[in-house]
Amino acid sequence: MSLTTHFPLCFLFSLFQMQFMLLFSRQGKLRLQKWYVPLSDKEKKKITRELVQTVLARKPKMCSFLEWRDLKIVYKRYASLYFCCAIEDQDNELITLEIIHRYVELLDKYFGSVCELDIIFNFEKAYFILDEFLLGGEAQETSKKNVLKAIEQADLLQEVRHRMKSK
Amino acid sequence: MPAPIRLRELIRTIRTARTQAEEREMIQKECAAIRSSFREEDNTYRCRNVAKLLYMHMLGYPAHFGQLECLKLIASQKFTDKRIGYLGAMLLLDERQDVHLLMTNCIKNDLNHSTQYVQGLALCTLGCMGSSEMCRDLAGEVEKLLKTSNSYLRKKAALCAVHVIRKVPELMEMFLPATKNLLSEKNHGVLHTSVVLLTEMCERSPDMLAHFRKLVPQLVRILKNLIMSGYSPEHDVSGISDPFLQVRILRLLRILGKSDDDSSEAMNDILAQVATNTETSKNVGNAILYETVLTIMDIKSESGLRVLAINILGRFLLNNDKNIRYVALTSLLKTVQTDHNAVQRHRSTIVDCLKDLDVSIKRRAMELSFALVNGNNIRGMMKELLYFLDSCDPEFKADCASGVFLAAEKYAPSKRWHIDTIMRVLTTAGSYVRDDSVPNLIQLITNSVEMHAYTVQRLYKALLDDISQQPLVQVASWCIGEYGDLLVSGQCEEEEPIQVTEDEVLDVLEGLLVSNLSTPVTRGYALTAIMKLSTRFSSVNRIKKVVSIYGSSIDVELQQRAVEYNALFKKYDHMRPALLERMPIMEKTATNGPTEIVQTNGETEPSAVEPKHPPPVTQPANQANDLLDLLGGNDVVPVIQTTMPTKPASAGGELLDLLGDLSLSGIPPMTAYNKNGLKIDFTFERANPNPNIAVITIHASNSTEAEMTDFVFQAAVPKTFQLQLLSPSSNVVPALNQGTVTQVIRVLNPQKVSLSMLTYTHKGSPVQDLAEVNNFPPQSWQ
Numbered sequence: 001m002s003l004t005t006h007f008p009l010c011f012l013f014s015l016f017q018m019q020f021m022l023l024f025s026r027q028g029k030l031r032l033q034k035w036y037v038p039l040s041d042k043e044k045k046k047i048t049r050e051l052v053q054t055v056l057a058r059k060p061k062m063c064s065f066l067e068w069r070d071l072k073i074v075y076k077r078y079a080s081l082y083f084c085c086a087i088e089d090q091d092n093e094l095i096t097l098e099i100i101h102r103y104v105e106l107l108d109k110y111f112g113s114v115c116e117l118d119i120i121f122n123f124e125k126a127y128f129i130l131d132e133f134l135l136g137g138e139a140q141e142t143s144k145k146n147v148l149k150a151i152e153q154a155d156l157l158q159e160v161r162h163r164m165k166s167k
Numbered sequence: 168m169p170a171p172i173r174l175r176e177l178i179r180t181i182r183t184a185r186t187q188a189e190e191r192e193m194i195q196k197e198c199a200a201i202r203s204s205f206r207e208e209d210n211t212y213r214c215r216n217v218a219k220l221l222y223m224h225m226l227g228y229p230a231h232f233g234q235l236e237c238l239k240l241i242a243s244q245k246f247t248d249k250r251i252g253y254l255g256a257m258l259l260l261d262e263r264q265d266v267h268l269l270m271t272n273c274i275k276n277d278l279n280h281s282t283q284y285v286q287g288l289a290l291c292t293l294g295c296m297g298s299s300e301m302c303r304d305l306a307g308e309v310e311k312l313l314k315t316s317n318s319y320l321r322k323k324a325a326l327c328a329v330h331v332i333r334k335v336p337e338l339m340e341m342f343l344p345a346t347k348n349l350l351s352e353k354n355h356g357v358l359h360t361s362v363v364l365l366t367e368m369c370e371r372s373p374d375m376l377a378h379f380r381k382l383v384p385q386l387v388r389i390l391k392n393l394i395m396s397g398y399s400p401e402h403d404v405s406g407i408s409d410p411f412l413q414v415r416i417l418r419l420l421r422i423l424g425k426s427d428d429d430s431s432e433a434m435n436d437i438l439a440q441v442a443t444n445t446e447t448s449k450n451v452g453n454a455i456l457y458e459t460v461l462t463i464m465d466i467k468s469e470s471g472l473r474v475l476a477i478n479i480l481g482r483f484l485l486n487n488d489k490n491i492r493y494v495a496l497t498s499l500l501k502t503v504q505t506d507h508n509a510v511q512r513h514r515s516t517i518v519d520c521l522k523d524l525d526v527s528i529k530r531r532a533m534e535l536s537f538a539l540v541n542g543n544n545i546r547g548m549m550k551e552l553l554y555f556l557d558s559c560d561p562e563f564k565a566d567c568a569s570g571v572f573l574a575a576e577k578y579a580p581s582k583r584w585h586i587d588t589i590m591r592v593l594t595t596a597g598s599y600v601r602d603d604s605v606p607n608l609i610q611l612i613t614n615s616v617e618m619h620a621y622t623v624q625r626l627y628k629a630l631l632d633d634i635s636q637q638p639l640v641q642v643a644s645w646c647i648g649e650y651g652d653l654l655v656s657g658q659c660e661e662e663e664p665i666q667v668t669e670d671e672v673l674d675v676l677e678g679l680l681v682s683n684l685s686t687p688v689t690r691g692y693a694l695t696a697i698m699k700l701s702t703r704f705s706s707v708n709r710i711k712k713v714v715s716i717y718g719s720s721i722d723v724e725l726q727q728r729a730v731e732y733n734a735l736f737k738k739y740d741h742m743r744p745a746l747l748e749r750m751p752i753m754e755k756t757a758t759n760g761p762t763e764i765v766q767t768n769g770e771t772e773p774s775a776v777e778p779k780h781p782p783p784v785t786q787p788a789n790q791a792n793d794l795l796d797l798l799g800g801n802d803v804v805p806v807i808q809t810t811m812p813t814k815p816a817s818a819g820g821e822l823l824d825l826l827g828d829l830s831l832s833g834i835p836p837m838t839a840y841n842k843n844g845l846k847i848d849f850t851f852e853r854a855n856p857n858p859n860i861a862v863i864t865i866h867a868s869n870s871t872e873a874e875m876t877d878f879v880f881q882a883a884v885p886k887t888f889q890l891q892l893l894s895p896s897s898n899v900v901p902a903l904n905q906g907t908v909t910q911v912i913r914v915l916n917p918q919k920v921s922l923s924m925l926t927y928t929h930k931g932s933p934v935q936d937l938a939e940v941n942n943f944p945p946q947s948w949q
Contacts, residue, residue: 016366016418017333030225036295038262045227062525063489092461093494094454095414098404120182121175123225124218127254132287135326136294138363141356142411143401150319154284157246 018096018137019071019086020047021130023119026080028052031119032126036137055084065093078104080116103133106147128154171204172197174218181226194228205236213240214251221255234259234266241273249277249285253292262298271301278308283319286312290320294327302331306338313345318354325349325360329367339368339375350385355402355409358389362415369422380423383430387437390416394441405449417441417458424466431467438463442475453483453491457498464502477502477509484516489525496520496531503538514539518548521555526562533563537570545578549588557595564599568592572604582615583661586622594629597636605641610753612646621661623650628665630675635684641692644679647672648696649750652703669704673697677713690725698732702747711736834861839940844871845900845925847880851944860913867908869900871929878927880910890914900927 023032030048039047054068055075066073068086074096075084083100087093104114106129111118119126132147132154134140141147172180177197184190201216209216217236224230237259240252260267270292277289290312293305309331312324332339342364349361369376393408393416402409420438424431441459446452456479463476480502483495499517503510517539520532533555540548549571556567571592579585589608593600612622626643634640647654651672657664679685679693694717701710714736717729735743834851841847845867852862869875876899882890895910926935 030227033225033258038296038298040261040263059524061489063493063527065490065493066527092414092418092454092458094450094457094490095411097490098410098451098454102404121178123222124174124251124254128250131254131291131295135291135323135360136330138326138329138360139411140322140326140360142359142409143355145401146356150284150287154246154250154287157282157284158250 016091017088018091018099018134019088021086021134022048022051022082022084023126024048024052024082024084025116026056026082028056031081031116032123032130034127034130034134051084051086055082064097074100076100081119099134099139102139102144103130105144106133109144109148110151171200171212171216171219174215174222177219178222181222190226191228194223194226198223198228202232205232210243213243214245214248217255218251221251221258224258230259238266238269238273241270241277246282246285249288253288257292257296260296262296262301267296267298268300271304274301275305275308278305278312283317286320287323290323290327294323294330297327297330297334299334302334303338306331306335306341310341310345313342318352318357321352322354322356322360325357325364329360329364332367332371336371339372342368343375343378350382350389355412359409359412359415362386362412362419366415366419366422369419376422380427380430383420383423383433386416386420386423387434390420390437390441394444404451406446407451407455410451410455413441413455414458417455417462421462421465424462426467428467434462434466435468435472438468439472439475442472442479447482450488450490453486453488457483457494460498464498464505473506474509477506477513481513481516484513484520489523489528492520492523493525493528493531496528496535500531500535500538503535507539510535511539514544514548518551521551526560529559530563533559533567533570537574540574540578542578542580545574545580546584549574553588553591553595556592561599564596565601568596568600569604572607576611582618583621586612586615586618586625590625590629593636593639593642594633597633597639600636600638602638605638608642609645612642613649613750614752616752618661619646619650620653620659620664623647623654624659624662624665627654627667627672627675630679634679634682637686637689640679640685640689644676644689644692644696647676648692648699651696651700655704669700669706670709673700673704673706673709673713676700680713680717687722687724690722691728694725694728694732698728698735699747701736702744835944837944839865840925840936840938842936842938843929843934845869845875845927847925849940849943863912863914865910865912867900867910868904868906869902870904872902873930874902875900875927875929875934877933878908878925880925882912 017036019035019037021032021034022030024030030052033044033048035044051068051073054066055073058066058075064074064076066075071086071088072091072093073084073086074093075082076097077083083104085096085100087096107114107119107126110125110129111122129147129151132141132150141150181190181193184193197219201220204212204216213236217233217240220230220233220236224233233255237252237255240248241256243249243252256267256270260270274289274293277285278293280286280289290309293301293309297305306328309324309327312320313328315321315324328342328345332342346361346365346368349364350358352358352361365379365382369379390413393413396408398406399408402412404410407413420430420434424434438459441455442463445455445459447456460476460479463472468476477499480495480498483491484499486492486495496517499510499513514536517532517535520528521536523529523532533552536548536552536555540552552567552571552574556564556571559567571588575585575588579588589611593608612619615622623646626639626646629639630643630647651669653659654672655667655669657666659665676693676697680690680697685693694714697710697713701707704710714729714732717725718733720726720729735746739746834853836848836850839847839849846869848866848868850864850866852864853860865880867878867880878895878898878900880892880895882892891913893911893913895908897908900906900908925938926933928934
């Protein structure tokens with residue numbers, strides 16, 4: 001992996017931050033993309049393309065971490081989906097694996113034995129769940145129960161057809 | 168107008184497309200429908216349409232025309248609309264475009280909404296993609312929410328504050344009051360995000376760091392409770408209570424304990440406790456251990472604790488899980504400088520990791536192995552590393568080769584071993600060796616005087632095998648050019664000398680010239696080597712012929728060399744032996760060896776006296792004989808007046824770029840010039856460590872009543888030796904002997920005669936004078 005290209009300066013502002021999370025299939029089709037740093041559409045596409053290629057080229061026996069540009073990539077495959085996070089130099093890769101796992105558990109609980117199709121057809125829900133679990137790349141809630149409860153309540157709100165008035 | 172199709176139906180339809188073209192057609196059709204629906208300002212289905220747009224965006228299709236629609240959704244009163252609207256904003260809006268600022272007001276309103284889930288959406292969006300302007304505008308709202316008792320909102324506000332601080336660091340102060348009671352929270356979500364917020368503040372501001380140090384006891388207590396408390400189903404992960412919070416606390420402790428003895432001491436016990444009690448069978452336990460190790464190594468921990476940490480890493484190295492091995496190697500690499508001995512104990516395990524299948528593990532193991540090499544283990548380690556070099560992927564070879572050279576240079580047990588190691592690298596990974604290694608190796612070989620015969624023999628044999636690896640070929644050519652006489656005379660002591668004739672050697676070198684495997688640089692080396700052999704071999708005619716052929720080479724570099732060498736044969740034959748003499752021992756410059764990224768232009772040929780080095784040989788032919796003919800308009804000062812540009816890896820540059828210790832050598836000073844009130848004295852010293860160089864300091868003093876300005880001293884010398892004139896102390900020689908201008912000249916082999924030219928301005932008129940200096944003390948040119 002050559003380090004000939006560089007990320008824009010905005011990436012150098014903190015030591016611990018998840019920069020983005022990507023979910024993609026074994027064929028390289030993107031299923032979810034969450035960016036926690038500002039990048040143009042073009043840059044996002046370029047990064048996604050390169051990273052997907054890099055991760056898909058990895059052999060099964062290899063470890064879940066790789067260096068890519070200035071970042072550390074933590075990825076794990078669950079059935080047909082790759083979950084891929086980009087973290088910064090000082091971050092703890094092992095706990096990032098746990099973050100990924102927690103997200104998968106949340107999806108699993110919500111959808112009931114989640115599979116890729118659930119994520120495809122309900123991608124907006126996958127985002128909502130992620131946004132209840134992480135905020136700005138950090139975990140906002142460490143209790144599985146609480147995350148799921150919040151989602152449940154919010155879903156109920158969607159059912160409410162009456163207009164809501166603000167304060 | 169029929170209702171726009173539902174999201175899931177669209178997804179289903181698109182997935183039935185069998186080709187990219189088919190998909191594109193469907194998408195275009197749907198986009199057109201969505202666009203017209205947007206134009207009609209259809210409120211009912213806006214949400215559905217935007218959702219579909221988001222799906223198509225994920226497939227890679229443009230969706231910017233939906234940006235404003237997202238804003239409209241956010242402004243809507245329906246929760247469903249807001250949810251999709253905010254999601255769309257996060258996916259489609261770019262903080263670089265002004266459009267996103269239109270969100271600010273909506274977010275502000277929603278931050279004050281009566282429903283916490285709406286507030287949550289706003290906080291999430293702001294915390295994910297808020298631009299600096301938005302953050303500035305809304306920081307106050309966030310700060311308010313940070314103080315609320317609603318833990319659902321409080322935790323989100325904390326992370327939102329983190330984002331605000333990252334975007335607008337000056338705003339950090341305003342969040343300080345709200346942090347007061349954050350750690351007293353029972354809610355883990357709030358605790359976790361609070362610790363993240365505190366961490367961010369401490370990292371960014373030394374004042375904050377000092378301020379928050381008092382939290383250490385509280386943090387220690389929280390951590391202790393987590394470890395000691397019984398099973399808590401809500402936060403349990405494989406028997407560990409809230410690992411995420413534990414890791415975050417450990418990280419904050421690290422930052423607080425760094426460079427602070429008291430804090431470090433206060434956390435000592437808890438760190439030991441975590442290190443010894445954490446369950447290591449699953450990844451989650453190891454994640455905590457890993458963070459603990461990082462913390463122990465960074466703070467001022469007592470040595471017992473540090474050893475404990477390194478041992479944990481050592482155990483990690485033996486773990487079946489390759490992820491664990493990987494982080495162990497990474498951490499060991501960070502600590503190898505400070506805790507070298509402790510890490511040495513795990514050397515064999517580390518070396519084993521060189522054979523790991525995983526590229527990242529291999530790389531780390533390689534870096535760590537090099538860091539662990541020392542005088543005691545050099546032979547064993549080098550064996551492993553050379554084996555690794557043989558079999559590793561190409562991406563490693565350059566770094567590995569450089570590492571081997573560096574290690575060999577530092578710790579080589581013997582010169583023979585050193586040369587052998589270099590040979591091994593050149594022959595096995597020759598094409599990956601960095602360009603700057605070539606001059607470094609040449610210098611090394613030159614300085615290993617007793618190994619010259621052995622080296623040239625081995626290099627010659629390597630050339631017979633393979634001429635494709637350019638660095639090897641270049642080093643070999645140079646050596647053959649230099650030590651060809653030793654090669655043909657069969658003087659090798661270290662191994663069985665080979666029988667080789669002059670013609671065979673010349674065959675090989677000429678072969679390099681014509682081979683299309685050779686790069687232009689290599690050809691340059693080969694030609695110069697052949698030229699040098701003209702003073703070492705007897706087959707001068709053959710060499711003359713080769714050189715003259717290349718006088719019309721298409722390669723300009725080669726042509727120039729050939730032309731100049733031709734000139735050497737024809738007109739300057741008397742100078743040829745001196746010019747092509749054996750190289751003296753070269754100095755090592757301050758810059759390091761192979762791992763330094765030195766920008767050599769590849770053309771730098773490390774031969775001591777190249778005719779084309781200044782002074783350029785293309786000057787008129789009578790130059791050499793007419794040193795005194797200054798009025799002929801020839802340049803009398805081919806000599807540089809200021810210091811030579813540093814070419815650290817070039818031998819030619821090195822000879823002149825030695826600012827080593829000067830030691831007084833007992834050579835008496837002399838007056839070189841004394842006329843019209845200007846007196847110039849020479850004092851002598853021998854350069855140390857190269858005694859062949861005389862360092863002459865000129866002292867110019869002025870006994871007239873007017874000062875001499877624009878004083879310039881120049882010297883001309885025959886081209887058989889080199890001279891370097893450093894910058895003068897000043898251009899003004901003060902009047903009445905009130906001071907002297909000094910200037911240092913470094914000369915290799917000064918002769919009896921040299922010429923100086925002086926120019927200066929005195930009382931308004933320029934003065935120029937020439938002087939022949941011929942009263943050098945004998946000791947100065949021995």
